[in-house]
Amino acid sequence: MEILHMAGQNLANVPYLISAGQREAGRDSRYWTIYNDSYIKYPEDIITPYPRDNVNIANVFYEHEMDKADVYHIHSPYKVPAPVLKHVGKKELYMHYHGTFLRRTGGIRSLNKQAKYIFVSTPDLLFFLNKEYRKKAFFVPNPVTVVPKYCCAEDIITEPMYRTEKFTISHTTTVSERKGTYEVLDVLRYLKKRFDIDVHLCIKKNHWQSLQTMGMCDLYLDQFVRGLYGVGAVEALLMGKMVIGYIMNKWRRFFPGLPIKSADTFGLLDAIKVVMYEWESKYGPESEQRMKWANTFHNPDRIAEYYLNIYDGKVEPTRDPTYFLRWKD
Numbered sequence: 001m002e003i004l005h006m007a008g009q010n011l012a013n014v015p016y017l018i019s020a021g022q023r024e025a026g027r028d029s030r031y032w033t034i035y036n037d038s039y040i041k042y043p044e045d046i047i048t049p050y051p052r053d054n055v056n057i058a059n060v061f062y063e064h065e066m067d068k069a070d071v072y073h074i075h076s077p078y079k080v081p082a083p084v085l086k087h088v089g090k091k092e093l094y095m096h097y098h099g100t101f102l103r104r105t106g107g108i109r110s111l112n113k114q115a116k117y118i119f120v121s122t123p124d125l126l127f128f129l130n131k132e133y134r135k136k137a138f139f140v141p142n143p144v145t146v147v148p149k150y151c152c153a154e155d156i157i158t159e160p161m162y163r164t165e166k167f168t169i170s171h172t173t174t175v176s177e178r179k180g181t182y183e184v185l186d187v188l189r190y191l192k193k194r195f196d197i198d199v200h201l202c203i204k205k206n207h208w209q210s211l212q213t214m215g216m217c218d219l220y221l222d223q224f225v226r227g228l229y230g231v232g233a234v235e236a237l238l239m240g241k242m243v244i245g246y247i248m249n250k251w252r253r254f255f256p257g258l259p260i261k262s263a264d265t266f267g268l269l270d271a272i273k274v275v276m277y278e279w280e281s282k283y284g285p286e287s288e289q290r291m292k293w294a295n296t297f298h299n300p301d302r303i304a305e306y307y308l309n310i311y312d313g314k315v316e317p318t319r320d321p322t323y324f325l326r327w328k329d
Contacts, residue, residue: 001311003029004069008080010042011098012231013151013207014121015075017143019045020150021304032065040174041153041206066091071311076101077108089114092311097121102128117310117317122228123254138317139254140307141324143300144234150300152208163216164198167276170217170241172202172210172232180224180246183265191272210235217241218284219275224265227251233260237294240287242279244271254321255297259290293325302327 003022005015015031022029031045046065066072066087073094077085078101088111095115097107102125109130112118118137120126129137148157169188173179181203188199202213210232214220220236220243222229227248236243237259247255247262263271275283302324309315 001027001071002069003027003071003073003311004066005029005031005073005075006077006080006084007031007033007075008078009033010044011076012121012142013042013144014096014098014142015073016043016045017145017150017300018073018304018307021143021300022308024301025305025308027308030065030069039204039206041156041208042151043149043153073307074111077111078105085111092116094119094307094311097125097129099125106130107133119317123251124226124228138319139321140317141298141303141321142231142234143303144231144238144294144298145300146211146235146238148208148211152206152211156206156208158208161212161216166196166198167219167279168198168200168217169219169221169272170200170202170213170236171221172205172213173223174204176203178223178225179230180265183224184221184268187265187269187272190269195276197276214241215239218279219244219272221245221268221272222260224263224268229255229258229260234294234298237290238298240291242275242283242286242290244268244275256322256325257293257297259286259293296327297324299327 005019007015010016010033019029019031033044069091071092072088073096075096076098093115094117095111096119098121106128112133118133119140120137121142123139126134126137126139145151171184173181176182191197192199200213200216202210214236220241222233222243222245224246227246228251229245229247233243233245243260244263245260246264247260252258261271310317
């Protein structure tokens, strides 16, 4: 069986990690992206930039790439050219939505109808689908890693940076409005005036710089708008960092054992103070527990294998999120 992952761009590195994990498992899996226009600089597999509506080139691509595959796994198709999408009905199709496109549009109805299953990367996305497709839609955690060769383009990897002995807080963002960055900055300015701490920010920089910024901190501040945690929070947990972010109670059941301290922007200052005051007695020693949770719930190899088992018909998608904490070998 040949598997082709297709996406307009490498969204949160998810398409690449799934495909790479499937190759590690010995399967023929490729990831094809239309545009490599992101400053984030995730690793890429097959890149084929061309005009969105060029029918001739789309047909050539189908003949040389798409026709080889037995399974199409399409990730948020908002940048995949329409001529290419016309070919997808010829093979087994899985849709995979990652955020903004589905929230704004409800997805592409014709593709949702054709798809055997629909996957979403955060549970809120289930409710943006038309009701007729929700029965075959499932939340699956994003695969996440901080191993450089799997999460950063080679040309941006440099020597690691080093931190001081002070308690250090970090915040990274690509879209400040979606993370509550301006409110976070107000809180950090206040803390800097009153405590002997270091603060490191990484705003709209590439992925390696973001990881470097996380690596220097004790406490990572995620997002405080959507009520869900992002890939950056998982990366911080994989490094053993303490994470504060805003997690809405109605979504917590999808993340059993989630080791993220929840606070909104109004309670952020107090939450940070609690972590600082209880660092030595509680939050510092819990580092390994945080790493273990993230490396289990968001394990790239296990998640890649999970999709393979679905393609092969060995398992059906699950609605039980505890499944991702008790992988079976």
